[in-house]
Amino acid sequence: MPAVLITGAQWGDEGKGRATDLLGSRVDYVVKFNGGNNAGHTVVVGEEKYALHLLPSGILTPGVVPVIGNGVVVDLGVLQQELDALSSRGVDVSRLRVSANAHVITAYHRTLDKVTERFLGKRQIGTTGRGIGPAYADKINRVGIRIQDIFDESILRQKVEAALEFKNQVLVKIYNRRAIEADEVIADLLSFREMLEPMVCDTGLLLHRAMRDDRTVLFEAGQATMLDIDHGTYPFVTSSNATAGGASTGSGLPPHQLDRIIAVIKAYTTRVGAGPFPTELFDENGEHLAQVGHEYGTTTGRPRRCGWYDAPIARYAARINGVTDFVLTKLDVLSGLDTIPVCVAYDVNGVRHDEMPVNQSDFHHAKPVYEEFPGWSEDISGARRFEELPKNAQDYILALEAMSGSRISAIGVGPEREQVVVRHDLLG
Ligand code: IMP
Numbered sequence: 102m103p104a105v106l107i108t109g110a111q112w113g114d115e116g117k118g119r120a121t122d123l124l125g126s127r128v129d130y131v132v133k134f135n136g137g138n139n140a141g142h143t144v145v146v147g148e149e150k151y152a153l154h155l156l157p158s159g160i161l162t163p164g165v166v167p168v169i170g171n172g173v174v175v176d177l178g179v180l181q182q183e184l185d186a187l188s189s190r191g192v193d194v195s196r197l198r199v200s201a202n203a204h205v206i207t208a209y210h211r212t213l214d215k216v217t218e219r220f221l222g223k224r225q226i227g228t229t230g231r232g233i234g235p236a237y238a239d240k241i242n243r244v245g246i247r248i249q250d251i252f253d254e255s256i257l258r259q260k261v262e263a264a265l266e267f268k269n270q271v272l273v274k275i276y277n278r279r280a281i282e283a284d285e286v287i288a289d290l291l292s293f294r295e296m297l298e299p300m301v302c303d304t305g306l307l308l309h310r311a312m313r314d315d316r317t318v319l320f321e322a323g324q325a326t327m328l329d330i331d332h333g334t335y336p337f338v339t340s341s342n343a344t345a346g347g348a349s350t351g352s353g354l355p356p357h358q359l360d361r362i363i364a365v366i367k368a369y370t371t372r373v374g375a376g377p378f379p380t381e382l383f384d385e386n387g388e389h390l391a392q393v394g395h396e397y398g399t400t401t402g403r404p405r406r407c408g409w410y411d412a413p414i415a416r417y418a419a420r421i422n423g424v425t426d427f428v429l430t431k432l433d434v435l436s437g438l439d440t441i442p443v444c445v446a447y448d449v450n451g452v453r454h455d456e457m458p459v460n461q462s463d464f465h466h467a468k469p470v471y472e473e474f475p476g477w478s479e480d481i482s483g484a485r486r487f488e489e490l491p492k493n494a495q496d497y498i499l500a501l502e503a504m505s506g507s508r509i510s511a512i513g514v515g516p517e518r519e520q521v522v523v524r525h526d527l528l529g
Contacts, residue, residue: 103311103312103315103316103317103318103358103360104312104317104318104320104354104358104359104360104361105124105128105317105318105319105320105359105360105361105362105363105527105528106319106320106322106345106348106359106361106362106363106422107120107121107319107320107321107322107363107364107365108322108325108326108343108344108345108362108363108364108365108422109322109324109325109326109328109343109364109365109366110325110326110327110364110365110366110414110415110418110419110422110424110427111325111326111327111366111367111370111371111372111411111414111418112325112327112328112370112371112372112373112376112378113324113325113328113371113372113373114325114367114371114373114396114398114399114405115325115365115366115367115430116365116367116428116430116431116513117142117321117322117365118142118143118144118158119365119428119430119511119513119521120363120365120428120511120527121158121319121321122518122521123428123511123521123523123527124317124319124527124528126162127317127528128159128162128165128317128318128319129164129165129166129311129316129317129318130159130165130166130167130168130308130311130316130317130318130319131157131158131159131160131162131165131166131167131168131318131319131321132157132167132168132170132304132308132318132319132320132321132348132352133155133156133157133167133168133169133170133173133321133323134170134172134173134320134321134322134347134348134350134351134352135172135173135322135323135324135341135342135343135347135351136173136174136233136322136323136324136339136341136343137155137173137174137175137176137206137231137232137233137236137323138154138155138176138179138206138231138400139154139228139229139231139233139323139324139339139400140154140155140323140324140400141153141154141398141399141400142158142399143399144158144161145518146161149190151186151187151190152399153183154179154183154399154400155169155175155176155179155180155183156169156180156183156184156187156197157169157321158321159319159321160187160192160194160196160197161187161192163193165196166196166197166198166307166311167196167197167198168197168198168199168200168304168307168308168352169197169198169199169200169203169304170200170203170304170351170352170353171200171202171203171304171305171351171352171353172203172341172342172347172350172351172352173200173203173204173323173351174203174204174205174206174232174233174236174237174240174341175199175203175204175205175206175248176205176206176211176231176232177205177206177289177290177293177296177297178289178293180199180293180296181293181296184197184296195299197300198300198301198302198304198307199248199297199300199301199302199304200248200301200302200303200304200305200352201247201248201249201301201302201303202247202248202249203247203248204236204237204239204240204245204246204247204248205236205245205246205247205248205251205290206231206232206233206236207232207236207246207261207286207289207290208281208285208286208289209235209264209265209268209272209281209286210232210233210235210236210239211230211231211232211235212232212272212278212281213232213235213268213271213272214228214230214231214232214233214234214235215230216272216276216278217234217235218230220275220276225375226336226337226338226374226375226376227337227373227374227375227376227403228339228374229400229401230401231400233339233340233341234339234340236340237330237340237341238340239264244260244263244264244267245264246260246261246264246290248297248301249301250290251290251291251293251294251297252294252301254287254291257287257290257291258283258287261283261286261287261290262283265280265281265283265286268281269281304352304353305352305353305354306353308352308353308354309353312354312358317528318354320348320352320354320359322343322344322347322348323339323341323343324339324341324343325343326343326344326364326414326417326418326421326422327372327414327418328343329341329342329343329344329347329421330342331344332344332417332421334376334377334461334464335461337374337375337376337377338376344421344422345359345362345421345422345423361425361426361527361528362422362423362424362425362426363424363425363426363427363428363510363527364418364419364422364424364426364427364428364507365427365428365430366415366418366427366428366429366430366505367394367410367429367430367431368410368429368430368431368432368434368435368497368501369390369394369407369408369409369410369431369434369435370407370408370409370410370411370414371390371394371396371405371406371407371408372405372406372408373398373401373403373405373406374403377461377464377465377467378406378408379408379411379444379447379464379467379468379469380408380409380410380411380444380469381406381407381408382407382408382409386438387406387407387408389438390407390408390434391404391405391407393434394407394431394434409441409442409443409444409469409471410441410443410444410501411443411444411469412443412444412445412446412501412504412505413444413445413446413447413454413455413456413457414457415427415501415504415505415506416456416504416505416506417456417457418506419505419506419507420506424506424507425507426507426508426509426510426511426525426527427502427505427507427508427509427510428509428510428511428512428513428527429498429501429509429511429512429513430512430513431513432481432494432497432498432512432513432514433480433481433482433513433514433515433520435476435497436476436477436478436479436480436481436494437476437478438476439475439476440473440474440475440476441473441474441475441476441497442469442471442472442473442474443471443472443473443474443497443500443501443504444469444470444471445470445471445472445504446469446470447463447464447467447468447469447470448467448468448469448470449463449466449467449468450466453470454467472500474493474496474497474500475493475496476493477491477492477493477494479491479494481494481514481515482514482515482520483514484514484522485519485521485522486522487512487522487524489522490512490514490522498512508524508525509524510523510524510525510526510527511523511524511525511527512524
């Protein structure tokens with residue numbers, strides 16, 4: 102079972118680390134293929150807690166090769182900080198490999214991310230402000246800077262100067278900001294050359310050899326299906342492909358080599374930032390989910406918007422990604438509720454939609470059609486087998502499974518690593 106993908110089925114923060122933990126020591130390579138330091142996960146190993154935004158979680162597992170693929174946008178200052186922080190705590194970071202084709206996030210991308218958001222006013226996306234969108238825009242516009250450019254100073258200079266020629270006009274004339282000096286950007290990028298030297302390689306070739314040698318390769322998506330630039334709720338999305346197809350373009354893995362596609366999905370729904378969210382709650386139930394579920398962003402600390410489980414979204418994620426297994430997280434957060442509504446379809450101006458509407462405007466106006474399930478009051482955090490869950494919790498899971506388009510193979514019942522009910526082996 103060599104190539105496994107983990108992505109989120111909703112709007113991010115589903116707890117993808119939970120699925121990574123379940124694969125445990127059977128993984129040889131962990132590949133990040135999209136996004137940048139807009140992600141955020143806290144990894145707990147023994148007594149130690151590590152907050153990572155950019156590095157793949159595999160960096161913490163001895164023997165695993167963590168890989169940053171060509172589809173990632175890399176803020177080199179953040180890369181250095183995360184590596185230094187880990188090294189100072191005794192973690193061996195020398196195995197990290199970074200694609201020569203990955204693009205870098207520079208000072209002007211970070212500045213542009215913030216000023217464009219401010220400029221959008223009410224229409225803002227609610228980005229993480231890390232320069233992700235502007236860096237991807239430059240990549241598509243063919244004026245981006247790649248990691249390999251740092252090893253050719255004259256090319257680097259040409260590219261930075263060309264990019265700034267236009268951007269400085271925009272910064273000064275439209276946003277009323279100061280111009281950014283090319284020399285400063287170039288000096289900053291060159292200062293990372295020594296750090297990058299041992300880690301930069303052709304990661305596509307590296308992964309090809311890993312697959313040939315029957316190694317197990319895990320592809321970890323940043324963000325999630327509904328934040329995907331193509332398949333998400335555009336424009337309230339991130340600027341990369343977080344869905345299964347992104348693993349191929351973002352790493353060089355041929356598409357047919359993905360064997361297992363795991364989507365992590367919360368037993369309810371959350372979203373950070375702006376955009377449509379049909380099951381969003383504005384009452385005490387929403388507050389209950391936020392409080393009990395500790396729904397605050399890891400990267401920005403922003404409170405997350407909360408709502409009930411949305412089955413059409415689950416089916417959509419199953420279809421777009423070709424999900425083989427769902428990992429359902431945070432079931433314990435629902436304990437104590439009398440009834441649990443689940444959105445089974447949408448009502449758009451009196452018309453029932455069982456699948457995601459074709460037009461985004463319809464999705465903005467979609468009213469959830471709910472089916473109510475009886476809740477349970479028992480503490481479920483000690484359950485390790487499906488049969489140990491209260492009957493109503495079992496029925497809730499079986500109902501979600503029937504509606505969601507793929508089997509639910511594991512269920513998170515508490516925040517600790519071992520607080521999980523496994524129904525099917527994710528690699529078996
Ligand atoms: P960006 O990725 O910073 O451009 O932000 C675009 C949208 O994606 C915003 O709504 C962010 O809140 C959202 N987003 C980006 N990363 C994450 C994440 O890791 N979890 C949840 N939402 C995210």
